[in-house]
Amino acid sequence: MPAPPTTVTVPLPGARSYPIYIGPGLHSSHPALLRDQVKGTTCLVVTNTVVAPLHLSRTVAALEAKEGLTVHTLVLPDGEAEKTLEVLTLIHDKALENALDRQTTFVALGGGVIGDMVGFAAAIYQRGVDFIQVPTTVMAMVDSSVGGKTGVNHPLGKNMVGAFHQPNCVFVDTSTLDTLPDRELRSGLSEIIKYGLIRDPAFFEWQEQNLPKLLLRDAGTFAEAIQRSCENKADVVAADEKEAGVRATLNLGHTFGHAIENGSGYGKFLHGEAVAIGTAMAASMSRRLGWIDEAVLQRTYDALHLAGLPTELPLDSPMTREKFEKLMSVDKKVSNGVLRLILQKGPLGTCVFTGDFDRQAMIDTIDDFCSELG
Numbered sequence: 082m083p084a085p086p087t088t089v090t091v092p093l094p095g096a097r098s099y100p101i102y103i104g105p106g107l108h109s110s111h112p113a114l115l116r117d118q119v120k121g122t123t124c125l126v127v128t129n130t131v132v133a134p135l136h137l138s139r140t141v142a143a144l145e146a147k148e149g150l151t152v153h154t155l156v157l158p159d160g161e162a163e164k165t166l167e168v169l170t171l172i173h174d175k176a177l178e179n180a181l182d183r184q185t186t187f188v189a190l191g192g193g194v195i196g197d198m199v200g201f202a203a204a205i206y207q208r209g210v211d212f213i214q215v216p217t218t219v220m221a222m223v224d225s226s227v228g229g230k231t232g233v234n235h236p237l238g239k240n241m242v243g244a245f246h247q248p249n250c251v252f253v254d255t256s257t258l259d260t261l262p263d264r265e266l267r268s269g270l271s272e273i274i275k276y277g278l279i280r281d282p283a284f285f286e287w288q289e290q291n292l293p294k295l296l297l298r299d300a301g302t303f304a305e306a307i308q309r310s311c312e313n314k315a316d317v318v319a320a321d322e323k324e325a326g327v328r329a330t331l332n333l334g335h336t337f338g339h340a341i342e343n344g345s346g347y348g349k350f351l352h353g354e355a356v357a358i359g360t361a362m363a364a365s366m367s368r369r370l371g372w373i374d375e376a377v378l379q380r381t382y383d384a385l386h387l388a389g390l391p392t393e394l395p396l397d398s399p400m401t402r403e404k405f406e407k408l409m410s411v412d413k414k415v416s417n418g419v420l421r422l423i424l425q426k427g428p429l430g431t432c433v434f435t436g437d438f439d440r441q442a443m444i445d446t447i448d449d450f451c452s453e454l455g
């Protein structure tokens with residue numbers, strides 16, 4: 082009997098708490114932890130054209146070992162540009178063609194794009210069916226598979242159509258990272274750094290020491306980074322599941338970042354790259370406001386650079402101040418017409434979620450980041 086894997090729990094009221102299982106080779110060592118989460122007699126595993134040839138057979142084998150379970154599969158096109166309502170409809174087409182009923186479970190096998198889309202498809206299929214997250218990117222393992230934010234993009238705004246829908250469990254087989262390209266791996270580091278900046282200075286200090294080992298894919302270091310990230314995310318989600326307040330802090334850098342993702346054409350930047358530039362913009366704005374000192378600004382930039390992430394817009398960027406303002410005006414944190422932002426304030430590891438800041442500081446920051454372009 083293999084030792085139990087590392088388990089982080091997302092505590093939620095009403096018997097909705099769920100486990101995040103983390104470990105190398107979980108598909109082989111602990112397949113029962115996955116299949117036991119399927120309650121009915123059918124499930125639909127959804128993945129994409131990149132992940133399917135690499136990992137689908139392992140997930141299907143783990144599920145098919147359950148007696149009486151019929152496993153359906155669907156392979157979607159890959160990429161952020163495919164995170165749309167049109168593509169999501171293919172999931173419902175497949176489910177209905179196979180007469181999948183309300184007891185079915187959807188299984189999301191892939192990165193954050195698949196996880197967000199399959200979760201939303203589950204939230205609205207026959208008004209809600211179960212789903213399981215099987216994340217295969219760093220981004221999905223440390224952030225997107227946890228917490229139940231699901232949805233798709235709209236041409237006019239990122240993640241603009243979606244629902245809160247929590248998974249039955251998150252099954253993190255860290256061995257799937259062996260096939261992840263370096264660029265996608267670095268992108269996920271952006272959200273790991275975020276946890277340090279918004280609430281966990283000790284984790285940030287650990288990152289300052291260990292980011293080089295993460296880039297070298299050291300397995301033990303990765304296991305710790307994933308566990309500590311999931312613990313941070315689980316704490317925040319438990320405190321504020323539907324983002325009435327503190328959960329918004331998980332959006333550090335995202336208002337600028339989402340504008341960059343949309344304004345550059347979904348897919349030019351990976352989410353974590355856009356968030357890295359957005360985090361640099363937010364830090365610069367905090368410094369401009371006098372809310373952080375030069376040392377905190379420098380450490381923020383240094384960590385992003387150490388992770389191999391960008392902190393400025395590329396020279397050929399189509400972003401302009403007008404584009405930023407238009408896209409940021411539909412951010413989900415706008416309340417009664419006032420944009421609220423997450424900004425670092427005080428010592429490293431502290432931030433605020435506020436609409437109470439000098440708007441000129443935001444404009445000047447945007448101008449500063451756009452000034453080298455075109």
Ligand SMILES: NC(=O)c1ccc[n+]([C@@H]2O[C@H](COP(=O)([O-])OP(=O)(O)OC[C@H]3O[C@@H](n4cnc5c(N)ncnc54)[C@H](O)[C@@H]3O)[C@@H](O)[C@H]2O)c1
Pocket residue numbers: 129131132135159160161164191192193194195197217218219220221224225226227228229230231240257258259260261262265268269351352353
């Ligand atoms: N719901 C949330 O809380 C939340 C949090 C963070 C990010 N997100 C969303 O997640 C998305 C970004 O996620 P992502 O960075 O995982 O992008 P992604 O899902 O597009 O994956 C990145 C690339 O890696 C490929 N890939 C995935 N696993 C692989 C593997 N093991 N080996 C080789 N290739 C693999 C994918 O096919 C894709 O080409 C964005 O849409 C973002 O908005 C959501």
Ligand SMILES: O=C(O)C(=O)C[C@@H](O)[C@H](O)[C@H](O)COP(=O)(O)O
Pocket residue numbers: 224228230239240272324328329331332335413
């Ligand atoms: O879980 C959350 O809450 C987050 O904000 C996590 C973010 O990293 C993630 O990118 C999320 O999808 C952004 O949410 P949105 O509400 O700004 O679309």
Ligand SMILES: [Zn+2]
Pocket residue numbers: 224272335352356
């Ligand atoms: Zn994010």
